[in-house]
Amino acid sequence: MAIEFTKYQGLGNDFILIDNRASSLPVLTPEQAIAWCDRHFGIGADGVIFALTGESGADYTMRIFNSDGSEPEMCGNGIRCLAVFLAELEGESRNKNLYRIQTLAGVITTELMSDGQVKVDMGLPKLLAGEIPTTLTPAAEKVINQPLAVAGKSWDVTCVSMGNPHCITFVEDVAAIPLEIIGPQFEHHPAFPQRINTEFMQVVRPDYLKMRVWERGAGITLACGTGACAALVAGVLTGKSDRTATIELPGGSLQIEWSEIDQRLYMTGPATKVFTGSL
Ligand code: ZDP
Numbered sequence: 001m002a003i004e005f006t007k008y009q010g011l012g013n014d015f016i017l018i019d020n021r022a023s024s025l026p027v028l029t030p031e032q033a034i035a036w037c038d039r040h041f042g043i044g045a046d047g048v049i050f051a052l053t054g055e056s057g058a059d060y061t062m063r064i065f066n067s068d069g070s071e072p073e074m075c076g077n078g079i080r081c082l083a084v085f086l087a088e089l090e091g092e093s094r095n096k097n098l099y100r101i102q103t104l105a106g107v108i109t110t111e112l113m114s115d116g117q118v119k120v121d122m123g124l125p126k127l128l129a130g131e132i133p134t135t136l137t138p139a140a141e142k143v144i145n146q147p148l149a150v151a152g153k154s155w156d157v158t159c160v161s162m163g164n165p166h167c168i169t170f171v172e173d174v175a176a177i178p179l180e181i182i183g184p185q186f187e188h189h190p191a192f193p194q195r196i197n198t199e200f201m202q203v204v205r206p207d208y209l210k211m212r213v214w215e216r217g218a219g220i221t222l223a224c225g226t227g228a229c230a231a232l233v234a235g236v237l238t239g240k241s242d243r244t245a246t247i248e249l250p251g252g253s254l255q256i257e258w259s260e261i262d263q264r265l266y267m268t269g270p271a272t273k274v275f276t277g278s279l
Contacts, residue, residue, distance in 0.1 A: 003027055005036075005043070006085060007274040010077035012222030012251025013046055014274070015064075017085045020050040024061065030069035036279065037067035043279065046218045049078050051086060058102035060086060066217030074105035074163035076225015080118040080271035083110035088273070105163020113268070122226070122265040125233045125258075126161040134159050134167075136191050144237050150185045158234035159196075162265065165216070166230035167196045170240055174202040174212045183214025199227045201235065206242045209235060211249050222251030229265040232256040 006017045016036055020027050026048075028036065033048040035041065045067065052061040062082050064075045079101060087094055097112040109121040126132070130139030136146045136159065143159035148167070155169045167186060171177060177200045186198040195216045202210040211231055213224040228247040235241025236258055244257045254269040 002278040004276065004278045006088075006276045007043065007045065008081035008085060008271055009251075009274055010080045010223065010225065010269060010271045011249055011254065013077040013224060014044070015078050015081050016043055016045045016048045017081060018048065018050050019089055020052050021060070021089070022053070024053050024055065026050040026052070026063055026065070028065070030065050030071070033065035034067065034069045043277070046215070046221050047075065047078060049075070049082055051082060051089070054100075055102050058100045058107050060099060061102040062108075063104075066215070068217040070217040071104070072164045072217065074103050074108070074226055076120065076122060076162070076227075076229060076267055077223055077269070077271075078225075079103070079108055079110060079120055080225065080267075080269060083112060083118050083120075084271045084273065087112055103163065116270070117268050118271050119266060119268045120225070122162060122229050122267050124264055125230065127159075127233075127237075129159070132159045132161050132165045133193055134165070134191050134196070135193070142237075148189065148191060150189060151182045158238060160230035160233045162226040162229050164226050165192065165194055165196050166199060166227055167192070168199045168201060168231050168234035170201045170203065170235075170238065172202065174200050174210050177212060179212055179214050179220055183220065187214060187216055197224065197227055197230075199224070199231045201231050203235070203240050204248075206235075206240070207245045209241055209245055209247050211247050213249070223249040223254070225254065225267050225269065228254045228256050229258075229267055232258055233265070
């Protein structure tokens with residue numbers, strides 16, 4: 001039976017969205033998601049996102065498979081796409097701009113802004129090594145500027161979980177980083193038992209940072225919302241960035257705020273429909 005889908009992208013981080021609201025189980029298996037994400041033999045995407053029926057008070061549930069079939073806890077660019085997709089599905093019956101969406105990283109709230117952008121309450125960052133998880137420091141300690149040996153070099157890394165795990169390194173020039181070579185070595189480093197998303201950051205100004213990312217399960221992508229949030233936290237913890245900053249990614253920019261008031265991360269950025277189809 002053919003399944004309808006809509007392709008969305010948030011800053012070039014692209015997803016296949018499926019209206020799965022009638023059920024609490026994804027209509028595709030991870031193997032099918034791999035095939036659909038294939039850019040040569042399939043539709044092409046960084047992941048597949050399922051809009052499932054809501055649970056425990058949430059309006060909806062989001063599940064996502066990466067392009068390698070693994071399932072991350074959260075996805076920042078993807079949840080912005082999901083918010084716009086849900087508004088479109090609800091159409092005229094839509095009566096609110098806020099959605100409470102259940103994810104494997106807890107309930108995340110999205111807000112459709114009047115300018116078309118989506119603002120997401122990304123929740124609290126987790127900083128302890130045991131929460132990331134990483135073995136770089138004892139489980140109850142934070143991982144700030146810790147040396148990590150990769151590709152014959154020592155990198156000072158800071159680790160942050162936004163529900164999914166991130167390892168952040170500040171460098172002079174992100175363009176000079178051979179991401180396709182060292183990205184996989186970070187991802188599969190034994191210090192990260194659940195593998196890791198890796199962000200390289202360049203501070204242009206404390207309120208303007210450039211980022212390149214190697215994503216767990218997806219490789220080089222044009223943007224990563226959870227990664228931009230994690231990177232801002234790392235910037236604040238290492239004294240390199242303000243609590244509010246623009247993060248420039250290869251696919252465009254995100255506004256990120258680490259609120260002093262409630263300590264939560266707020267991400268604002270676009271989400272755009274590309275096309276619909278059925279397969
Ligand atoms: O944690 C992971 O395995 C990521 N590949 C999930 C996807 C993250 C994403 N790029 C984001 O924007 O947060 C969708």
